Amino acid sequence: MIKIGEYNKLTINRFVDFGAYLIDNEDNEVLLPKRYLSGEEELDDNIEVFVYNDSENRPVATTEHPFATVGQFSLMRVKAVNAIGAFLDWGLVAKDLLVPFGEQRVRMQAGRSYIVYIYLDPSSQRIVASAKLDKFLNKSVPDYYHRQKIDVLITQQQEIGYRVIVDGKHWGMIYNNELYQQVNIGEHHMGFIKQVRDDGKIDVTLAKIEKMRIDDVAALILDYLQENGGTMTLNDKSTPDEILRTFNCSKKDFKKALGLLYKQHRVTLGDTTTLIP
Numbered sequence: 001m002i003k004i005g006e007y008n009k010l011t012i013n014r015f016v017d018f019g020a021y022l023i024d025n026e027d028n029e030v031l032l033p034k035r036y037l038s039g040e041e042e043l044d045d046n047i048e049v050f051v052y053n054d055s056e057n058r059p060v061a062t063t064e065h066p067f068a069t070v071g072q073f074s075l076m077r078v079k080a081v082n083a084i085g086a087f088l089d090w091g092l093v094a095k096d097l098l099v100p101f102g103e104q105r106v107r108m109q110a111g112r113s114y115i116v117y118i119y120l121d122p123s124s125q126r127i128v129a130s131a132k133l134d135k136f137l138n139k140s141v142p143d144y145y146h147r148q149k150i151d152v153l154i155t156q157q158q159e160i161g162y163r164v165i166v167d168g169k170h171w172g173m174i175y176n177n178e179l180y181q182q183v184n185i186g187e188h189h190m191g192f193i194k195q196v197r198d199d200g201k202i203d204v205t206l207a208k209i210e211k212m213r214i215d216d217v218a219a220l221i222l223d224y225l226q227e228n229g230g231t232m233t234l235n236d237k238s239t240p241d242e243i244l245r246t247f248n249c250s251k252k253d254f255k256k257a258l259g260l261l262y263k264q265h266r267v268t269l270g271d272t273t274t275l276i277p
Contacts, residue, residue, distance in 0.1 A: 002028045004051055004059060005070030005120050005127045012045045022049065022061055032061040052095055053126055067091040070118050070127060073153055073165055075186025077113045088116065088129060103130035115155045115186065138169045141200040144193040152191035152204055154183050164204055172202035180248050181206065217249050217257035222266065222275070230275040
């Protein structure tokens, strides 16, 4: 079966003046327009394409890659708004993505970007998007374990931190005191489960497990020393703000990294931190 709104591995069945017809293993056909052919393709070649509906709701294939496929969340920019709804830049030259007015949480404006969910409308079989994210997320208590690695999509900045989508399934929160790097709305990051509360709310961190963090900070310190003549004024008595500005980490991790380098006889400690040749 050819899946609309997803990538499909299909076979070239026949060539026509305006492109090539591709088939799946059930002999369902879809057109790949000529502009997506290099001229080197042959009959029975396998090719991966993205399949969507054209303006007349007919399936059509492309070798272009949209910003997201059916079943995914993504940040997209509104190109235009008309009487039907808002049209998003989807990353496809020949197709924009519609967000009907009924699927807008607030009235969308041209030029602004919004996090949306892409789905196949069951009644029209058209690919559309929705900014009403809640209805596409799982409300049950998730079965995550402490420090489990997850995908994190940054969706909204709040006073206490950032609201995120975890693995495309659940809401989560990264609190400000867990952030030691800059994040932007729409970015995906590797994160870790900090805890799942009894009410199902998920606390997330982007910080790696301690040993990995300490090793990373130690490597940053060595690089900094080598680039600055082997000496720096930062030490275990420096302020958290000074350390954060220079190494993008907490004072606790900085002190542990210094201790690790001292035990490895790679630095001397005092009023200054000095690299041992």
